[in-house]
Amino acid sequence: MAQTGTKAPRERYRTQVRAEIKERAWEQIATAGASALSLNAIAKQLGMSGPALYRYFAGRDELITELIRDAYRSLADTFHAASETGPDLAALAHALRGWALDDPQRYFLIYGTPVPGYHAPDDITAIASEIMATLLDACAATPSDGPATPFGAHLDEHRQWADGHPASPAALHRALRFWTRLHGVLSLELAGHFTGMGFYPELLFQAELDDLTTKR
Amino acid sequence: MAQTGTKAPRERYRTQVRAEIKERAWEQIATAGASALSLNAIAKQLGMSGPALYRYFAGRDELITELIRDAYRSLADTFHAASETGPDLAALAHALRGWALDDPQRYFLIYGTPVPGYHAPDDITAIASEIMATLLDACAATPSDGPATPFGAHLDEHRQWADGHPASPAALHRALRFWTRLHGVLSLELAGHFTGMGFYPELLFQAELDDLTTKR
DNA sequence: TATTTTTCGTTACAAGTTCTAACGCAACGG
DNA sequence: CCGTTGCGTTAGAACTTGTAACGAAAAATA
Numbered sequence: 001m002a003q004t005g006t007k008a009p010r011e012r013y014r015t016q017v018r019a020e021i022k023e024r025a026w027e028q029i030a031t032a033g034a035s036a037l038s039l040n041a042i043a044k045q046l047g048m049s050g051p052a053l054y055r056y057f058a059g060r061d062e063l064i065t066e067l068i069r070d071a072y073r074s075l076a077d078t079f080h081a082a083s084e085t086g087p088d089l090a091a092l093a094h095a096l097r098g099w100a101l102d103d104p105q106r107y108f109l110i111y112g113t114p115v116p117g118y119h120a121p122d123d124i125t126a127i128a129s130e131i132m133a134t135l136l137d138a139c140a141a142t143p144s145d146g147p148a149t150p151f152g153a154h155l156d157e158h159r160q161w162a163d164g165h166p167a168s169p170a171a172l173h174r175a176l177r178f179w180t181r182l183h184g185v186l187s188l189e190l191a192g193h194f195t196g197m198g199f200y201p202e203l204l205f206q207a208e209l210d211d212l213t214t215k216r
Numbered sequence: 217m218a219q220t221g222t223k224a225p226r227e228r229y230r231t232q233v234r235a236e237i238k239e240r241a242w243e244q245i246a247t248a249g250a251s252a253l254s255l256n257a258i259a260k261q262l263g264m265s266g267p268a269l270y271r272y273f274a275g276r277d278e279l280i281t282e283l284i285r286d287a288y289r290s291l292a293d294t295f296h297a298a299s300e301t302g303p304d305l306a307a308l309a310h311a312l313r314g315w316a317l318d319d320p321q322r323y324f325l326i327y328g329t330p331v332p333g334y335h336a337p338d339d340i341t342a343i344a345s346e347i348m349a350t351l352l353d354a355c356a357a358t359p360s361d362g363p364a365t366p367f368g369a370h371l372d373e374h375r376q377w378a379d380g381h382p383a384s385p386a387a388l389h390r391a392l393r394f395w396t397r398l399h400g401v402l403s404l405e406l407a408g409h410f411t412g413m414g415f416y417p418e419l420l421f422q423a424e425l426d427d428l429t430t431k432r
Numbered sequence: 433t434a435t436t437t438t439t440c441g442t443t444a445c446a447a448g449t450t451c452t453a454a455c456g457c458a459a460c461g462g
Numbered sequence: 463c464c465g466t467t468g469c470g471t472t473a474g475a476a477c478t479t480g481t482a483a484c485g486a487a488a489a490a491t492a
Contacts (some may be wrong), residue, residue: 007414010460010468033331035251040449051451052470060450089287105332112329114251114407154415161363163414176420184400191330199370204392207367226439226489256478267480268441277480 018056020046029105034064064109064167068120068192071106072127073098079134087141090133093182093209095201104190111183135175136165142213144170174212181208234272236262240281245321250280280325284336287322288343291315295350301359308350309359309425313418320406327399344377352381358429360386360429390428397424 024042027108036168043053049123075096082088082095098138100107101196155176162172185208190193229234255269255276273279277311291312298304316323336344368385371392378388401424404410405417 008460012469031332033329035331039450039451048470049472051292051392051453051472054451055469073412079382085275108329111404111407113249113321113324115251116247149423151419154419158414158416161415165299173423177262180400180404180424181397182400183404184396184398188327188396188399189325195325198374203367203370204396207365207389207395208396230439252434254478255472264441267482268442270480273439419481 014055017046019055021053022067022070025063026103029067029109030103034067034109035036035063035106039063065121065124067145068109069124069127071109072124073132074106075110076127076130079131081211083134083138087136087138089142089178089213090209092138093178093205093212095184097186097205100186100190107186111187131164131177132161135161135178136162136167136171139171139175139178140167141187142171142174144168144174146170149173154163178212181212186209219257230272230358233262237269237272237279238283238286241279242319242322245283245325246319250283250325251319253280254262255279264303281337283341284325285343287325288340288347290322291326292343292346292350295347299350299354303354305354305358305394305429306425308354309394309421309428312422313402316402316406323402323406339414346375347392349379349381351394352378352383352387355387355391355394356381356383358387360390362386394428397428398430400424 021042024045026039027038028041037060039053039057040050043050057066078095078099079092082091085091148169151172155172156169159172167175182205185201185205191203192200194204237258241253242263244253244257253276255273256266259266260268273282294311294315295308298307301307364385368389370386371388375388383391398421401417401421405421410417410420
């Protein structure tokens with residue numbers, strides 16, 4: 001009987017510990033932000049001392065990169081789940097908002113302040129393309145009645161980012177609007193820039209979503 | 217003759233050194249991000265050793281708070297300058313974009329990933345209100361022809377954030393749209409999420425601005 | 433002018449952090 | 463059974479923020 005799923009016991013243990021490390025890392029990030037992530041603190045929580053973690057991650061940067069990867073993966077899965085019943089921009093929007101509110105720091109790990117030197121590895125940008133593809137599917141399925149926009153034409157001329165997706169210029173423009181507008185509301189809300197202002201952020205989010213889906 | 221501007225020589229020197237410290241801090245932040253800001257490195261650059269900086273700033277947090285304050289102040293001044301020739305949403309938008317591109321990390325210091333525990337002091341939120349007031353001025357001066365939005369009505373019922381500004385519900389809604397949409401484009405552009413996609417971010421920014429100013 | 437007081441910059445040190453190196457032990461594979 | 467591989471340890475280097483104590487210089491005061 002070939003080992004289905006269960007590899008060598010050594011490797012099983014290894015992935016188990018790696019998962020536990022990431023678990024603690026997410027807890028720290030959620031409570032104190034990514035910049036306060038401490039390998040020593042994680043090790044202490046796991047009952048082992050300091051440098052043991054370097055058997056599992058080359059360093060702080062690699063751990064954070066791994067967390068960013070998982071965050072992208074999680075968002076991509078959430079998007080896939082939201083479009084399982086067919087392409088639907090509203091479903092995607094609400095899935096995005098729920099995912100973001102579920103762990104704001106995870107959202108900021110992807111869309112927050114970038115580290116000047118950092119460049120994401122290729123497999124992460126591949127997941128980002130996956131997310132964009134799901135969004136483009138939904139945008140392509142939404143009928144456009146208005147006239148083509150000048151920026152839509154520009155996008156049609158520079159559509160390598162669509163990665164071969166057969167979306168109309170209007171759909172390309174809609175995807176970018178969806179992304180930037182919802183991110184605009186979400187990131188300001190999650191960062192607390194609306195707290196104390198009195199209005200309900202989810203209504204603003206919904207208003208932007210309505211404008212995105214009903215018009216043009 | 218009373219000393220106009222020139223205080224005691226001691227205090228003059230003090231403010232001079234404080235300014236020099238902040239200068240170096242901005243340089244570090246621009247090149248490596250705020251999380252990499254090192255008091256020791258700044259001290260070494262200024263030719264004095266380590267703990268001397270604590271005569272001028274209580275610690276890293278106070279220095280960063282001061283930088284955040286200066287960033288807000290700078291943005292408020294930029295907005296004031298942009299509306300000197302009268303309230304103009306487009307002028308405000310381009311001023312914002314120029315200011316953001318001028319030092320992306322300064323933009324992220326205000327609108328980037330928040331530190332979970334941090335709460336800005338009152339005088340900083342006061343500057344934020346000042347910025348919002350200038351934006352509301354421009355929005356109130358822009359004529360609205362379309363029907364009142366439901367979210368505009370909601371904003372009219374929760375308008376304490378307008379701080380007594382006599383803006384119409386449509387103007388309130390427009391201000392929020394202006395803020396969130398332009399931030400959406402700008403933050404993603406500055407974070408590099410558009411690099412390699414092929415299109416020109418300034419055209420997307422302009423398209424969003426056009427939508428903001430011509431419609432409704 | 434002389435004396436007191438305030439402020440500044442220094443060194444020394446404590447308590448953290450990431451990360452490398454060398455060692456011993458335990459478990460896995462042949 | 464025994465060798466190889468991998469894991470966790472401690473020691474230590476090179477950093478960081480921040481405190482404490484000291485000396486010197488400058489400013490304020492008598």
